[in-house]
Amino acid sequence: MAGSIASITLIAFTFLLMPAKADAQSYRFTNVAIEGNQRIESGTILNFAGIARGETISAGQLNEAYQRILGSGLFEEVSINPRGNTLEIRVVEYPTISKIAFEGNTRIKDEDLVGQIESASRQVYNPTKVERDAATIVDAYAQSGRSAARVTPKVIRRSDNRVDLVFEIFEGQKIEVQRLSFVGNRAFSDRRLRRVVDSKQAGLFRAIINRDTFVQDRIEFDKQLLADFYAARGYVDFRVTGTNAELARERDTYFVTFNIEEGQQFTFGDITVVSELPEADAAEYQDALRVKPGQIYTPTQVENSIARMERLGVRNGVDFMRVEPRITRNDRELTLDVEFALVRGPRIFVERIDIEGNTTTLDRVIRRQFDTVEGDPFNPREIREAAERIRALDYFETADVDAREGSTPDQVVVDVDVEEKSTGSLSFGASYSTSSGIGFSIGFSERNFLGRGQRLSAQVSASSDTANYRINFVEPAFLGRDVAFGLDFGLVETTDDFSFYDTTLGTFRPSLTFPVSENGRLSLLYSAAYKDMSNYTGTSGILAREVARGDEFASGVGYEYTYDTRRTGLNPNAGVLLAFGQEFYGLGGDQEYIKTSARAIAQTKVFNEELTLRATLEGGALNFSGEDSRAVDRYSGQIIRGFEPNGIGPTESLEQLGGNYFASLKFDAEFPLGLPEEYGITGGAFYDIGALWDVDTAGATGPVASTGFKPRQAVGVSLIWQSPFGPLRFNFSHALEKEPGDKTQAFDLSVVTRF
Structure with missing residues (x-):
């Protein structure tokens, strides 16, 4: 009985004298007395001791019993004393934890810390566990950049053998990365490599607005980023030989150095396909390859080639076909010959796909990232690609995908373990311009609406002369297919004094977008538009005639084809985007016309990726039948830089009319200025060079200028700031x-849209 002296009768008690050579003592007891226990039963303590009835106990075994009782973690003190035929065990129980508190923490909330520690209320106090908890809290602060944090656990004694456990926390300041350096790099400068790693230097602007901090796990991630960067550029022998994070004497900044070995850059040598399968023709699969000899070697191109050939094998009905890349290295020529072998893979099937950890996201959102379903042949490469697609959704903090043996050796179970994260955002903004005055905006965005993988966004912005309302919805897997269904609603109202009339423009645009090739996608759309011009106060006869037509409705269908090499990323330093589309209006409504648009963008990086060159060619055409176009239909806006929005093109009485056609060609170069990278400048x-032209002159009361194709040209320089x-x-x-009536613009500020 707890709190009392328990007597347990054993068979006998005897002292045995061993031979002189051993000179050891043994015990056998008739009674065991246990004292000091309040919560723990005597029988439980005796079980910890491991003393069996009638067993002869040596002095060493008695010590082992002591260690077992102490090692249970339930007792602060333990003593074992043989007294005649009685074994006396005295214990002092650890107290129970009444409550746990945190003091000094402001950066991490109490509820977040409670979820990370092992100790809990109403559990037995364990000093070893508490020390681990203190180390866990310190590590949590280190992950947020506060590596100087200290945690001291304190115990406050209460009645009835209870304690309050208090963790006193000194959070310290964030310790920044003062300098990121690289040793051993020849092909790429420190400046270029700093743009690769996730860690950033803290400098003038970051110290004020968005300072960066030292996190050890981030440094480990940086090593992988560097390896991926070099591997994608043919440096197959690249490795990080070590990292050195040195704390400054003042203990407020780190100096981080990466020691690397780049090795040599390799290119593709001979590319061949051999088949070990009678039903697979090697020549057919050779023709499916896109990689060519002489190109810089990248693992991505090898993986893409394997995926392309395996998809072809599925279409041809070749069961369990696997593609094995056999690489032969030629150090003299710095080439890698790749032989793709078509072989028969093991006959293993996917038994099932188990998904855990998704509390919001529906299972089907994760499952549709797999090309494999239950019952399909197991393909490790496809599982890896599915894992990457799940991570690319950006719905989860972590996403682990593993395969294990199923119910039989020829079955595997794919386990998907994810951890959800927030996918919604609410934004507020304010603006000011000399033409529009003060403006504001509020926006909502959800990338995983109701856990269905849908995207929903809504935005309202307004200024003294403009109100803009927009709602956008996208279902990326319409009817379970690789088809994106989109809905776009928009309403814009303007009372712009510069155009001398008010407008109301409403649009409704559903669309379907699906792939038609590896890099090509096709969009089919319907468009309905409401257009109204009113309250004209100018002197243009053309605009007055157009405003007099009042509100009009347009309805039509269209398509857009895009070809984007960035989807596969075969060349990390270059990319091409081509787009062409047409919209045919006249399905009811008041207008009948064809709207054609085209765009081509090419970008490359040269001089060890320090200089980015980009060329953009755009054009558009409106072809009306019946009624002429109106200003709300025609192209306007900023066609090229150096001129104000709606600052070039046809004019009447110096009033801009817009044009039925536009074309522009823009050349851009971006380069470092030699400033520290942490400035972000x-x-x-x-x-x-560009032009905006063509307008119907019916109703004109004054001279109409610039109706023909007259290119304008502008040059300039830019400062690009990666601001918060x-x-x-x-x-x-x-x-x-320029032409008479054009409105030039010597300075403008814009948000950069990355190609």
Whole structure:
């Protein structure tokens, strides 16, 4: 009985004298007395001791019993004393924890810390466990960049053998990365490699707005980023030989150095396909390859080639076909010959796919990232690709995908373990311009709406002369297919004094987008638009005639084809985007016309990726039948830099009319300025040439200028700042070629849109 002296009768008690050589003592007891226990039963303590009835106990075994009782973690003190025929065990129980508190923490909330420690209320106090908890809290602060944090556990004694456990926390300051350096790099500069790693240097702007901090796990991640960067550029022998994170004497900053070995850059040598399967023709699979000899070697191109051939094998009905890349290294020529062998893989099937950890996201959202379903042949490469697609959703903090043996040796179970994270955002903004005055905006965005993988966004913005309302919805897997269904609603109302009339524009646009090739996608859409012009106060006869037509409705269908090499990323330093589309209006409504648009963008990086070159060609055409176009239909806006929005093109009485056709060609260069990378400032230069032309002159009361194709030209320089509010571009322009009535613009500020 707890709290009392328990007597347990054993068979006998005897002292045995061993031979002189052993000179050891043994015991056998008739009674065991246990004292000091309050909560723990005497029988439980005796079980910890492991003393069996009638067993002869040596002094060493008696010590082992002591260690077992102490090792249970239930007792603060334990003593074992043989007294005649009685074994006396005295214990002092650890107290129970009444409550746990945290003091000094402001950066991490109490509820977050409670979820990380092992100790809990109403459990037995264990000093070893508490020390681990203190180390866990310190590690949590280190992950947020506060590596100087200290945690001291304190115990406050209460009545009835209870204690309050208090963790006193000194959070300390964030310790920044003062300098990121690289040793051993020849092909790429420190500046270029700093853009690769996730860690950033803390400098002038970061110290004020968005300072970076030292996190050990991030340094480990940086090593993998560097390896991936070099591997994608043919440096197959690259490795990080070590990292050195040195704390400054003042203990407020780190100096981080990566020691690397780049090795040599390799290119593809001979590319061949051999088949060990009678039903697979090697020549057919050779023709499916896109990689060519002489190209810089990248593992991505090898993986893409394997995936392309395996998909072809599925279409041809070749069961369990696997593609094995056999690489032969030629150090003299710095080439890698790749032989793709078509072989028969093991006859293993996917038994099932188990998904755990998704509390919000529906199982089907994760399952549709797999090309494999239950009963399909097991393909490790496809499982790896599915894992990457799940992570690319950006719905989860972590996403682990593993395969294990199923119910039989020829079956596997794919386990998916995810941890959800927030996917919604609410934004507020304010703006000011000399033409529009003060404006504000509020927006909502959810990337995983109701856990269905759908995207929903809504935005309202307004200024003194403009109100803009927009709602956008996208279902990326319509009817369970690789088809994106989109809905776009928009309403824009303007009372712009510069155009001398008010407008109301409403749009409703559903669309379906699906792949038609590896890099090509096709969109089919329907568009309905409401357009109204009113309250005209100018002197243009053309605009007055168009405003007099009042509100009009347009309804039509269209398509857009895009070809984007960035989808496969075969060349990490270059990419091409091509887009062409047409919309045919006249399905009811008041207008009948065809709208054609085209765009081509090409970008490459040269001089060890320090200089980015980009060329953009755009154009559009409106072809009306019946009624002429109106200003709300025609192209306007900023066709090229160096001119104000709606600042070029046809005019009547110096009032801009817009045009039925536009074309522009823009050349951009971006380069470092030699400033520290932590400032986030780079330079740019541009040359733009473009034209906006053609308008019907019916109703004109004054001279109409610039109706023909007359290209304008402008040059300029830019400052590009990676600000906390997003990348901003400050353009300083000079118009080289302009026409009477054009409105030039020497400076403008815009948000950078990355190609």
